Amino acid sequence: MAEQDFYKILGLERNASDQEIKAAYRNLAKKYHPDLYTNKSDAEKKEAEEKFKAINHAYSVLSDPQKKQIYDQYGSEDGPQFDPNSGFGGFSGGFGGFNMDDIFSSIFDNFGGGRSSSRRNGPADGADIEVELEITFEEAAFGCEKTIRIRREENCPDCNGTGAKNGTALKQCATCGGSGYVSRIQKTILGQMRTQGVCPDCKGKGKVVTENCKTCNGQGRVQQTREVKVVIPAGVDNGQHKVMRGEGHHGINGGRRGDLLVYLKVKPHKIFKRRNADIMVEIPISxxxxxxxxxxxxxxxxxxxxxxxxxxxxxxxxxxxxxxxxxxxxxxxxxxxxxxxxxxxxxxxxxxxxxxxxxxxxxxxxxxxxxxxxxxxxxxx
Ligand SMILES: [Zn+2]
Ligand SMILES: [Zn+2]
Incomplete structure (x- = not known):
């Protein structure tokens, strides 16, 4: 994501208080909320959607004390930057956090708006999985290989993710009449809103199975325990994370797989302290x-x-x-x-x-x- 000035996006000065940040966010989010643009042109919708995303992103950083501190210090939500080829981010905008793109797709899935029609019954990307991996000071310094165990949602192998017992037909979902979406009134931070959400009965597919697959109980999805090998390069530091593409939850209806985000927690050393690549030892002398x-x-x-x-x-x-x-x-x-x-x-x-x-x-x-x-x-x- 391109670097942006989060304060500028919210129309704020650098020294804005928490209250000012919150107030600015509320005003702008109301102004650019996608629901207000449903009858506008595609170009206007797109612009509002981009603005709304940017506003939400800026607020997600500035409203989180830890992320705000990193952003204020480094001018980047990722903190100090390292070689992107190594697959390691900085301190990570997502430490203890989340993948912003997923947040936005879920916001837009819920709000519907211009995008939902094209996504109806369509593929949904799998969510990311986040794990914390504790390694020793030496393992961080010299690199290491670890095997971690994760639980992830995968497409049911017996019904190929359809949820239908082999050979049985699908029928139209009665709850949503086959559209995959239902409207509802939702209370949000911005007040009461009419939102269009994914149908809870057919999960947006518009169809339900007549006879359930026994393996997945008709869900089309199964929880699997997997072991994933993580190669940690020499020189990593506490708080950095490694992104393992496609090792997260599987997508639905052909959506892409989520990622596995491995957050590193480096144990302190008995005698050495570390600052970036330098280490220090204090020695008493007479x-x-x-x-x-x-x-x-x-x-x-x-x-x-x-x-x-x-x-x-x-x-x-x-x-x-x-x-x-x-x-x-x-x-x-x-x-x-x-x-x-x-x-x-x-x-x-x-x-x-x-x-x-x-x-x-x-x-x-x-x-x-x-x-x-x-x-x-x-x-x-
Ligand atoms: Zn339905
Ligand atoms: Zn199944």
Missing amino acids: PVDAILGCTLTVPTLKGETTIKVPEGTQSGKILTVKGQGIKRLTGVGNGDLYVKLDVETPVSITREQKDLLNKLKVSFDKKQFPQKKKFDDLTGK
């Missing part, structure tokens, strides 16, 4: 090592390495080990490993140590502590 410098053994994702801590290192200093981070999803190299040094003061000392330190204390000169000197100068000491 004041003596900080003063004299030392060679430090540092854990990495694959084992360990050594780094030189220079003489006179300050607490909080961050040293960089190039290329020891996580593989970038874009495929260009690795991130870095940051080693943050925390100088740890001994929690207890012996009498001898105390004497030595007191001797050491008097030997120091002000110039050896430039930060302290600067602070003292600023505060007039």
